[in-house]
Amino acid sequence: MYAPKNTSVTVSPSGEIVEGSSVTLTCSSEANPPVDKYTWYKKTVTSPKASGQSYNITNITSEDRGEYYCEAQNEYGRLNSSLASVDVQYRPKNTSVSVSPSGEIVEGSSVTLTCSSDANPTLDKYTWYKKTVSSPKASGQSYSITNITSEDSGEYYCDAENKYGRLNSSSVYVDVQYGPKNTSVSVSPSGEIVEGISVTLTCTSDANPPVDKYTWYKKTVTSPKASGQSYNITNITSEDSGEYYCDAENKYGRLNSSSVSVDVQLKQSLVSGVVGITVVVLVLILCLSGFIWFRKKSSQSTSNEGNIRDTQNNGQTDFSPVYDNVSDMVMTSTAAQTADTDDQDDLHYASVHYSSSNEQEEPLYSTVQSSQPQKQEEEVQYAALKFNCPSAAPRLTTRGAEEEPSMLYSTVIPRTKRT
Template identity: 65%
Template sequence: MNLSNTSITLSLIMVSGIDQFHFVSGVVGESCMNVTYTHQSICALKGSTVDISCFYTHPSWHNVTEVSWFSKWETGVTNDLSQDPEYADRVEYHRQTDKDSTLKITDLRERDSTEYKFRFKTVHAEWGYTFSGTTLSVTGLQVEMTPATVTEGQRVTLACRTVCTLTDNPNPSYIWYKLGQRLTNQNNSLILNPVSSEDAGRYSCAVEGFEDLHSPEETLTVKYDPKNTSVSVSPSGEIVEGSSVTLTCSSDANPPVKRYTWYKTNGHQSVSYGNTEPQQVFNQIKSSATGEYYCEAWNGIKTGRSESINLDVKYGPKNISVSTSLSGEIVEGNSVTLTCSSDANPPVDKYTWYKKNVTSPKASGQSYSITNIISEDRGEYYCEAENKYGRLNSSPVFVDVQYGPKNTSVSISPSGEIVEGSSVTLTCSSDANPPVKRYTWYKKIGHQSISYGNTEPQQVFNQIKSSDTGEYYCEAWNGMKTGRSESINIDVKCE
């Protein structure tokens, strides 16, 4: 039997006009006093307002002098709620007739849960000490989650609970809120199936009609694999060799990421770094660090992988060298091309060619061509490579131009008059590359030339004779060609 809405009538009978009480149920003539409570028990929301009402009767010859409501009593002493500091400004007494009374309590608190009774006095008696009144239960709303721990993709149920059934609204409509924003669901249970990471947040509920009386917020935590894993680079913009660069791996995961793994892609392979931190730091980055990088984030559930990010390390020219178009001997009259090569990022945008010990540049461009090369082109050449990050000179390369003997000539020592019996030396000189290998000496006799057996660069007359008078010349041979000198005349004087 549900007693919550059952009225209770308590009566007393006056005996001989003395304040002695005999309690019976019902009404006994005009000599009884009774109080009937509208509800035996009431369940109301915390923060709301409740009306606890009753009806009372008394003999017509009794004049009521005082009415009050109370909730505490000790040894026959009661405290009027309107005077109780705990209820200050929260209680009001109302009546519509002289036989009813209503206790209104606003801003209900859980400690207001107790039994409330009505008391009235007449000039002859008092009513209301130990009689049963109305029991008030104040309940807050509570959000319960099942299960308490949930992973993305599972089902979770959020239930809005009260400790008792609301008296005024036993089957209420419910309002759900997420992060303070109202949801459309109006059931006491909010089912998320399947739950996603976007469902995570703080939830509360309220009873429709009492929208301001929210339950405490309950946080729904959804575990999920790492997602949105990405790599960022700092500083942004161009990366110059020698600077400090930091790669940062970011990932949305619950529980948070426990371990990171960094990879560099080399062709079709990925090389793992030993670093397990969210940052990969290059304190003085090298050009060899150029390449694609990605990270993996693991949170104990699964692993999330980022897209690759490309590091393009800029640097000035390095490893500069010069090559020639001819791999063998360079002979006078050939054409030769010198090519400058350099490793640089961005590529070299300016090449300049120099010949050693020559101040002004010889040419510009990655290649320098010498057509119909001559002996004067022989020497050391180097190039200068330049981009926006620096410039560098190559090591010199020697261009060795080979040619037959030229400028072949004969000189005589001592100069001046030659006297018979003196010592005279003829010297043959010639410019040749490779150097002269063999000399041949000739003396003109008439229209003929007589060859000496000497193949040295000098023809020596230790005691020259008058018969040595005549014209002499030499030939120089370097394996390629022969060069002939002009004739020199020796006039030997007799003493």
């Protein structure tokens, strides 16, 4: 009689144990009397897993993976078996990414991403991705980014793969911190800015952490105009016209925006009023100028007429003498009888004076004489001429000269033949 000895464990099936399959562990031992009690244990676990010569695990998982042993016992004693390994193979699990350094990541530094996963057999392929980018960024268990920039900010994850499957990790955010970039100013309202309205200037900048200080400046003015992301100008005037810019700052730096022009226009009503007043003033100036010119011309005309009237009344001046050269005189029937047409070769001249004044009392006379001395005078012919003056505009009548002051008399002395 003896206690158990040569206690051992067999595993079935003996090949690869894949997650989800069934596994049977069997305990054997030499003993006399035979073993009457079997107890199953898993290494690192103090409490028994099962009892009986066989231990059957159905739908095995990765958690069942480990080393097992059995305890054989009879009335003379007990004995533990050697360890038997149950190697459950499975696809990747618990895939994750770690970032080094773990603190703040500043633009220009280097960052390393490392992928880890629970898998059996161990992973044989790692692939790195950045969210919003479809193509892979890198391969290998670690992904190193040197001289990191703000464009590298984003979410990253890895894909872990073995022969039983693959699994993506959860994403990790790489937060690259940097000073302000792309600082700019917007103006609201964006259209025409009319005097009297309110205008808001807004400063925007790409920065991480966000900009914590905004300062507003107007060109040609050294001191700041305001602070804060928005600068509001209420009841704007023409004096507010000019170019404005903002300065954006965080703990990593500062950057000025490009300047934006604020052009303040006068109110339309004021412009219309100014234009209307200008037009009225111009019209008044033109009317006044025309009136002054007309008065001046009227004064000059009245003065000239008065001078002419005075001169005519005094009988000192003949107005506008008119000379008429006469050739081939047409003789009256009486003159034709007394003149010898064959010898009439010389020219005759007539001097005619007229006056535009209605107050001319004395008739004007015209004397027509031959150019050669006369020995005798024959019949004297008189001709009465009347001129219509523009100012008086008298009618032509047959009345005597006493009733018509503008009547002209002409004495025609025919030329006689030389003897």
